[in-house]
Amino acid sequence: MLVVGAYGLKVFGVLVLGRPDSTLGARLESLTSLIPAALFAGLIAVQTIGGDETLMLDARVWGVAAGSVAVWRKAPFVVVVLIAMAVTALVRWQT
């Protein structure tokens, strides 16, 4: 059931919402091009300060903040990820 549902949602997105020649698709282009900005920002927020249906601030915040500085300084992708992990692990270990 979960397999069918999860795949069904993906197929619906690609085949129906993402039809290449649909006029609806063309008209929605300016909206759908903003989906990554809206969803990734939401994802970052939830994964940084979200708990189990609560908000909580912990070592992740420091790690993500350090990672964001690395992004801003145009650090390579792997460096961003490693800095975020190292800072989070360090803060967690210290507290």
Place this chain on the structure above:
Amino acid sequence: MSAHRREGFVLATAVGIVGVTFGVLADAAGLSLAQVVVMSALVFTGASQFAAVSVVDTGGSGIAAVGSALLLAARNALYGPVVARVLPQAWIPRAGSAQFVIDETTAMASVQETDDDARDAFWWTAIWLWSLWNVGSIGGALLGSVIGAPETWGLDAAFPAAFVALLAPHVRKRPGQVAAVVGAALAVAFTPIAPAGVPLLVAALAVIPGWLVGRREAAV
């Protein structure tokens, strides 16, 4: 290796380690190895799998497990139109490629400059991610609790930080900035009051203010 293939591999490695956690949790919740294999290979959307397993683990019903997992999977439908352009046109391969439309592949494809790079990034990320996610979850299910908590290594910060890097190209212009700020605010506001997965569906509504800002700028 070109930059986006390497980045796809980095992301997939982190996902693979999270896959180990999933395997451990699934094993602890009483799922068989076969169930873990089927879930990771066929459901293939991490957050949903964690949600389903944790509902089962806390004694929730199968319906509740599927329901909360599908709420988390619903955002994959919104990624369809974002990556549709770089997927195969023929009906059957297109439907098959939909299986790989998730957070990470959409993100990697959407930050590329050309369609060719986007297609390449999508498929390489998909291949690495699918392989390592499955290897990780099978390993976790077999090894059980031998491995320590991934939080010790700060792995829970790896994803939001990776997505900061993947968000950056989308917020260079005003409409993207508005969509991102409103999206983050909506997701945070709904986290304490709605079941997991819903906050991100609400966050998708942030495309509307972003679009309005873009239209007003175009009119000026």
